[in-house]
Amino acid sequence: MEDSITRRTLLGAVGAGGFVSIAGCAGDSGDGGGNDDPYSSETKTGDGSSTDNNSSSGNNSTATGGSANVALSMDPTEGVWQVYGGVSPYYTNILEPLIWVSEEMKLEPWLATDWEATSDTTWEFTLRDSVKFHNGEDLVAEHVVWSFEQVLNEWSYAPGWLHVESGSVTAIDETTVEFETSDPFPTFPGTIAHNMIAIQHPDRSRENTEPIGTGPYQVEQRTQGQHVRTSGFDDYWNGTPSLDELTFSVITDPNTRALSLQNGDVDVAFDPPKSRVEKLDSNGGTNVTTQLSPGAVYVGCNIYKAPMDDPKLRQALNYATSQSDLVETILSNIGVPAKGPVAESIFWSAHEKLPAYEQDTEKAKQLVEESSYDGEALQFHLSNQQVDGELLAQALQQWYDEIGVNVDIQVTEEASFEDTVRSGEPHLILESSGTNSGAADYLIYETFHSEGDVNERLYNEEGTGIYNLGEEVDQLIQAGFQTGDQAEKEQKYEQALQRIMEEAVVVPINYSEYIVAASDGVSSMDLRPIPEMTRWTGLQTGQ
Amino acid sequence: MLLVLVGVSILTFLLLFLTPGDPAETILRQQMGGRTPSLEAIEQFRQSEGLNRPIPIQYVDWVTDVLQGNLRESYYQETPVSTLIINRIPATLELAVAGMAVALTIAIPTGIISAVHKGKAPDYLSQFAALVGVSMPNFWLGYILIIVFSLQLGLFPVAGVGGLESLVLPAITLGSGMAAIVTRLVRSSMLEVLDEEYIDTARSKGLRERIVIYKHALRNALIPVVTIVGLQFGYLLNGAVIVEIVFQRPGLGALLIDAIFARDYPVVQGLVLVIAVIFVLTNFAVDLTYRYIDPRISFGGESA
Numbered sequence: 001m002e003d004s005i006t007r008r009t010l011l012g013a014v015g016a017g018g019f020v021s022i023a024g025c026a027g028d029s030g031d032g033g034g035n036d037d038p039y040s041s042e043t044k045t046g047d048g049s050s051t052d053n054n055s056s057s058g059n060n061s062t063a064t065g066g067s068a069n070v071a072l073s074m075d076p077t078e079g080v081w082q083v084y085g086g087v088s089p090y091y092t093n094i095l096e097p098l099i100w101v102s103e104e105m106k107l108e109p110w111l112a113t114d115w116e117a118t119s120d121t122t123w124e125f126t127l128r129d130s131v132k133f134h135n136g137e138d139l140v141a142e143h144v145v146w147s148f149e150q151v152l153n154e155w156s157y158a159p160g161w162l163h164v165e166s167g168s169v170t171a172i173d174e175t176t177v178e179f180e181t182s183d184p185f186p187t188f189p190g191t192i193a194h195n196m197i198a199i200q201h202p203d204r205s206r207e208n209t210e211p212i213g214t215g216p217y218q219v220e221q222r223t224q225g226q227h228v229r230t231s232g233f234d235d236y237w238n239g240t241p242s243l244d245e246l247t248f249s250v251i252t253d254p255n256t257r258a259l260s261l262q263n264g265d266v267d268v269a270f271d272p273p274k275s276r277v278e279k280l281d282s283n284g285g286t287n288v289t290t291q292l293s294p295g296a297v298y299v300g301c302n303i304y305k306a307p308m309d310d311p312k313l314r315q316a317l318n319y320a321t322s323q324s325d326l327v328e329t330i331l332s333n334i335g336v337p338a339k340g341p342v343a344e345s346i347f348w349s350a351h352e353k354l355p356a357y358e359q360d361t362e363k364a365k366q367l368v369e370e371s372s373y374d375g376e377a378l379q380f381h382l383s384n385q386q387v388d389g390e391l392l393a394q395a396l397q398q399w400y401d402e403i404g405v406n407v408d409i410q411v412t413e414e415a416s417f418e419d420t421v422r423s424g425e426p427h428l429i430l431e432s433s434g435t436n437s438g439a440a441d442y443l444i445y446e447t448f449h450s451e452g453d454v455n456e457r458l459y460n461e462e463g464t465g466i467y468n469l470g471e472e473v474d475q476l477i478q479a480g481f482q483t484g485d486q487a488e489k490e491q492k493y494e495q496a497l498q499r500i501m502e503e504a505v506v507v508p509i510n511y512s513e514y515i516v517a518a519s520d521g522v523s524s525m526d527l528r529p530i531p532e533m534t535r536w537t538g539l540q541t542g543q
Numbered sequence: 544m545l546l547v548l549v550g551v552s553i554l555t556f557l558l559l560f561l562t563p564g565d566p567a568e569t570i571l572r573q574q575m576g577g578r579t580p581s582l583e584a585i586e587q588f589r590q591s592e593g594l595n596r597p598i599p600i601q602y603v604d605w606v607t608d609v610l611q612g613n614l615r616e617s618y619y620q621e622t623p624v625s626t627l628i629i630n631r632i633p634a635t636l637e638l639a640v641a642g643m644a645v646a647l648t649i650a651i652p653t654g655i656i657s658a659v660h661k662g663k664a665p666d667y668l669s670q671f672a673a674l675v676g677v678s679m680p681n682f683w684l685g686y687i688l689i690i691v692f693s694l695q696l697g698l699f700p701v702a703g704v705g706g707l708e709s710l711v712l713p714a715i716t717l718g719s720g721m722a723a724i725v726t727r728l729v730r731s732s733m734l735e736v737l738d739e740e741y742i743d744t745a746r747s748k749g750l751r752e753r754i755v756i757y758k759h760a761l762r763n764a765l766i767p768v769v770t771i772v773g774l775q776f777g778y779l780l781n782g783a784v785i786v787e788i789v790f791q792r793p794g795l796g797a798l799l800i801d802a803i804f805a806r807d808y809p810v811v812q813g814l815v816l817v818i819a820v821i822f823v824l825t826n827f828a829v830d831l832t833y834r835y836i837d838p839r840i841s842f843g844g845e846s847a
Contacts, residue, residue, distance in 0.1 A: 161575065226791075
């Protein structure tokens with residue numbers, strides 16, 4: 001019913017003929033827009049060796065068009081995307097935000113080339129020159145204002161989320177936009193480095209489901225709940241898309257997604273079931289790539305509830321834990337052993353600088369004896385939605401038992417989990433974190449700052465909290481949060497994380513990875529830590 | 544009939560409110576890509592959707608809307624529920640009808656053969672097959688069929704909707720379980736009828752065995768079968784939930800699952816109501832067909 005065919009208004013005729021000649025330079029331009037960091041995901045091929053799927057600096061300039069089909073578990077035609085003409089900006093590259101997010105989770109100038117805070121509550125963004133929309137028009141500041149107004153009016157939570165009210169985005173001139181935030185909000189640029197805050201042309205149609213964006217691919221056909229077929233946009237500002245046609249298919253069932261790939265119905269499948277990873281990798285014809293996400297899993301210690309207030313006990317739990325064993329066995333090697341609570345893919349994770357607690361049962365036993373622990377059972381809470389949560393908790397329970405610490409595992413329904421954590425009842429909590437935007441700052445702020453979301457309630461009521469070490473760490477986090485300078489941010493957050501790990505506020509488990517399976521012919525997938533931000537401009541299918 | 548619908552709607556309404564999980568928080572979290580929504584955002588959502596009012600009042604409001612033909616709007620999809628259902632119904636009906644066709648094509652001949660050759664090899668074989676068919680979980684059979692017919696033989700696409708070829712595997716998956724049940728029913732019903740005296744009479748008149756079985760026995764044996772088949776049609780819609788997920792068919796089942804996980808109350812309520820209506824209507828249709836199959840049955844109660 002809602003299906004419709006979007007025609008390329010200007011380039012339809014030119015496209016097909018001109019493509020082959022233009023395609024020669026596709027690989028050279030890449031799509032990273034001046035990334036200096038090599039693409040870092042690891043590809044395991046059938047024989048177990050590693051190959052590099054590098055795309056950002058394409059030496060391979062033999063692109064000759066072709067088509068590809070990408071299977072997603074989410075439905076890009078869901079009703080919530082009506083504001084963008086019925087197609088999701090997640091994964092599809094049809095619409096783009098002002099700022100993108102790099103392999104290192106740094107902010108990457110995209111439709112905006114530059115931004116600065118002109119006061120505590122105002123930001124000025126400079127737009128990139130000669131960016132074309134799919135309808136051929138140039139991007140100007142008015143389009144950005146219009147796009148923000150759409151989002152702010154469409155989603156009731158958007159003004160609170162972005163700290164921007166409708167009416168406070170203004171065009172200063174053709175290429176400058178000013179944002180006025182409702183309160184000082186230093187992580188504003190990172191917050192809008194999010195697919196959901198995309199820039200679109202006012203001629204896009206909700207009724208006829210015709211999105212108009214600036215991305216390397218433009219919508220040709222949208223079939224509700226099934227697929228979105230796109231074609232390469234030759235006037236893309238950041239390189240020429242290598243494919244003539246790129247389709248995104250919805251396949252919600254993970255097994256069916258993997259089977260569709262094996263059958264050759266699709267070329268790329270996100271998140272195949274873990275149990276099939278090995279098969280997909282050793283099969284002729286398909287391979288599996290893993291990519292670090294900005295997520296991490298760790299056990300949080302409620303440092304205000306006795307006996308967890310004793311750092312010796314917390315260190316003992318760290319010495320009792322072998323991250324690599326957990327990753328190898330329970331997680332089937334999907335994920336990386338962690339040293340801290342913030343994913344290694346985030347540039348300020350301090351992974352290299354954090355103290356390593358190598359598993360040492362004797363030392364752990366000794367620390368327990370020295371501590372104030374008196375044998376009571378510790379309440380270990382986890383959400384029923386946590387993937388592999390119970391298995392992880394049981395493995396930890398066993399290790400802790402070996403050093404003389406009793407642990408009671410309690411599984412809580414996801415919907416009431418957050419509330420249980422904030423009440424301060426549990427001793428230990430299995431936490432997982434992640435972000436969809438460039439503002440990963442909240443991962444540290446909300447969890448470890450006294451006024452962060454997790455600690456706020458108890459901090460205000462009783463002057464305590466959950467994971468907040470207090471004054472010193474608060475100041476470091478505050479300083480990192482306030483600054484727009486990435487080097488300073490890195491330094492402050494790293495110091496805070498070092499304190500957090502010295503005090504053993506958490507027992508790290510793993511940095512999360514996500515899995516993408518693809519046909520062997522597929523190359524130059526430009527995966528990013530945020531999977532929804534995967535770039536497809538250079539994708540090749542080898543056909 | 545109306546009573547059934549009222550009962551069903553009250554029950555789903557209550558069950559939804561008993562399930563843990565706050566729809567405001569769940570929906571907002573999903574919309575915001577996994578971030579925890581602020582308390583103000585949650586409160587605002589509850590206000591605008593009227594989730595703060597007492598449940599009976601919410602129910603009465605909803606019924607009033609439904610009676611005016613308004614199934615409300617999905618929280619998450621921001622689309623009218625009626626539009627969502629209308630969009631999805633063809634895929635599900637197509638599947639249910641095809642599943643039914645598969646089931647009957649397999650079940651009726653097998654059941655007859657089984658009854659006629661009672662206690663011999665064909666009977667045992669079909670009984671065994673029926674047992675397997677009943678025991679096999681739908682989703683598992685689905686994967687097996689995909690692996691054999693799509694991956695190895697390359698005959699059908701793995702998933703999706705479209706032409707007849709993408710309907711074959713889901714229909715077999717859905718129909719096989721029902722085929723097993725109906726086979727056993729046809730068999731037992733045929734056996735019962737074959738014992739009746741009028742069958743002996745027919746045979747003693749010298750009628751050919753084929754006519755005895757198909758004209759005299761089968762027609763009578765089909766009465767209980769039609770009842771069950773009618774009832775089973777409702778269960779086919781149930782089975783469709785799983786089959787639709789496995790074969791990625793955008794139908795009512797897939798919609799229902801998504802809505803339940805997202806705590807998208809209006810969609811769940813609207814869908815359950817529509818499915819209940821379908822149930823009630825098929826039962827009614829079954830009653831009507833009795834009369835056609837067996838003219839002795841009448842609704843007036845006196846003209847027999």
